[in-house]
Structures are given as structure tokens and as C-alpha cells.
Amino acid sequence: DIVLTQTPLFLPVTPGEPASISCRSSKSVSDNDDGNTYLDWYLQKPGQSPQLLIYMLGYRASGVPDRFSGTGSSTEFTLKISRVEAEDVGIYYCVQRIEFPLTFGPGTKVEIK
Amino acid sequence: EVQLLESGGGLVQPGGSLRLSCVVSGITLSRYGMSWIRQAPGEGLEWVSSISGSDSTTYYGGSVKGRFTTSRDNSKNTLYLQMNSLRAEDTAVYYCAKGWRRLPHDYWGPGTLVIVSS
Numbered sequence: 001d002i003v004l005t006q007t008p009l010f011l012p013v014t015p016g017e018p019a020s021i022s023c024r025s026s027k028s029v030s031d032n033d034d035g036n037t038y039l040d041w042y043l044q045k046p047g048q049s050p051q052l053l054i055y056m057l058g059y060r061a062s063g064v065p066d067r068f069s070g071t072g073s074s075t076e077f078t079l080k081i082s083r084v085e086a087e088d089v090g091i092y093y094c095v096q097r098i099e100f101p102l103t104f105g106p107g108t109k110v111e112i113k
Numbered sequence: 114e115v116q117l118l119e120s121g122g123g124l125v126q127p128g129g130s131l132r133l134s135c136v137v138s139g140i141t142l143s144r145y146g147m148s149w150i151r152q153a154p155g156e157g158l159e160w161v162s163s164i165s166g167s168d169s170t171t172y173y174g175g176s177v178k179g180r181f182t183t184s185r186d187n188s189k190n191t192l193y194l195q196m197n198s199l200r201a202e203d204t205a206v207y208y209c210a211k212g213w214r215r216l217p218h219d220y221w222g223p224g225t226l227v228i229v230s231s
Contacts, residue, residue: 001175040217042158049208049224050150050158055217062219093158097214100172102148102160 002026002096004105012113013084021108023077023094030074031098038097041070041079044107045090053092054079086112115139115220117209122225129199129229135192135209135222143187146213149194151205152224159205162194163213172214176202199229 003026013019023039030037037057042050052061054070057077067082081088089112094105121133133149149161162183163172171183182195192209206226212218 038214042218044158049221050218051221052217052219055219061217091157095158095160095218097217100163100214101174102163102214104158104160107157 001101002029002099002103004094004096004103006092006094006105006108009106009108011108011110013081013088013110014113015086016083019081019084019088019110021079021092021094021110023072023079023105025075025077025096028074029096029098037072037074039070039072039077040095040097041068042093042095043088043090044093045087048090050093084110084112115211117211117220117222119207119209119222119225122207122227124228124230125199126231127200127229130195130197131199131227133194133196133207133209133225133227135194137190137192137209137211140211141187142185142190142192145211146216147183147185147192148210148213148218149181149183149192149207150210150218150221151203151207153202153205156205161207164192165213196227199227201229203227204229 041054044050058070091107116138145166148163180198184193206224208224210218211220
């Protein structure tokens with residue numbers, strides 16, 4: 001199974017400041033046939049279901065503010081928030097969809113300082 | 114508007130069975146792959162199962178393979194998760210989500226809580 005690790009696991013942030021979360025995969029999640037990288041990012045706000053932020057490495061989901069961006073390679077990925085807002089608190093998960101079993105990272109808890 | 118609503122959770126004894134349902138509205142279920150994803154109390158997300166949209170091929174995580182079965186009734190726009198031989202470690206909130214290996218999980222239900230305990 002593909003193992004995803006995230007750093008940091010806890011991230012205190014200051015509103016208005018940038019923030020970034022890293023995710024690393026134990027193997028490539030890029031498809032050589034279609035060229036896509038099957039790595040998504042989700043945010044689970046307190047008491048809510050997860051919501052899709054970024055899919056296929058760098059595509060923002062519908063309605064997601066442009067302060068969120070995703071970049072990376074076939075094994076290392078970064079979610080960046082250009083200017084953190086109070087509503088961005090919660091747990092961020094990366095997930096790979098290149099193969100079954102789909103696997104999630106352990107999550108990064110983001111809180112306001 | 115796409116909406117998913119799970120039901121069927123509850124308290125069950127170890128070794129027991131439970132069937133979860135997920136009613137989907139706003140899309141034609143048969144056109145999309147769907148997944149079940151769970152979250153144990155205070156823990157992270159764990160993929161449980163997916164079913165393809167094209168031919169309803171099913172896929173399972175190692176911890177549930179052989180015990181859980183995912184199916185769909187396209188006429189009712191409903192996804193199911195039949196859970197047998199339940200264990201304490203199956204205790205979790207179970208989410209259904211639109212999406213699978215080739216599609217991101219862009220819509221999620223609110224989840225239904227399953228507690229396996231004597």
C-alpha cells in the first residue's frame with residue numbers, strides 16, 4: 001500500500017500570514033499513461049465532513065478560494081495558503097488515488113495562534 | 114444540487130451485522146463511482162470501499178475485505194454498505210462520497226455513526 005506522510009502534524013497559524021503543509025508518498029502517484037498526478041487535498045473543519053480543496057495535484061475544486069494552491073512532483077506535494085483566514089482552521093488531509101487501496105495522510109491540524 | 118445522506122448506523126454487538134444506505138440526489142448514481150470512507154473517533158480518514166460507475170466493480174480495504182460488501186440500486190439512487198462480522202475497531206463515522214480512484218471525492222454526506230460494542 002502507498003503510505004502518505006504529512007508534515008507538520010500540527011500547524012499554528014497567524015491570520016493574514018502564509019502557511020504550507022507537505023505530503024510525501026512512498027511511491028509515485030503519477031500516471032505515466034495520462035500524465036496526471038492523483039493527489040488530492042481535503043479540509044475537515046470542526047464538526048463537518050471533509051471538503052475537497054485541491055484535486056490532481058494542483059486543480060482547485062469548485063468554490064475554493066484562490067488563496068489555496070497545490071504543487072509538487074510525483075512523490076512530494078505541498079498545499080499552500082497564501083493568506084490564512086480564521087475559517088481555514090481544521091484538519092488537512094492528502095490522499096492518493098493512483099491505485100487501490102486509496103490511502104490518506106495522517107492529517108495536519110491547523111489552528112489559529 | 115448534489116446531496117448525499119447516509120443512514121443505518123447505530124449500536125451493534127461484536128460479530129453482528131449492519132447495512133448502511135446512502136441516498137444520492139442531484140446526480141444519476143449509475144454514472145459515477147462512489148466510495149465509503151470512515152473515521153474512527155478522534156482519528157483520521159480511512160478509505161473503506163469504492164464501486165465503479167461503469168460496471169459496478171467493487172474494491173475494498175484490507176481491514177474490511179471479506180466482511181463488507183458495497184452495492185448500489187440505481188433505480189433508487191442509493192448506495193449500500195453491508196457490514197458483517199463487525200469488530201470493535203469498525204467503530205467509526207461512515208461517510209459516503211461521490212468519487213473513486215479516477216474521480217476526486219467532491220461531495221460527501223454528513224456521515225452515520227456505527228458503534229460496535231457489547
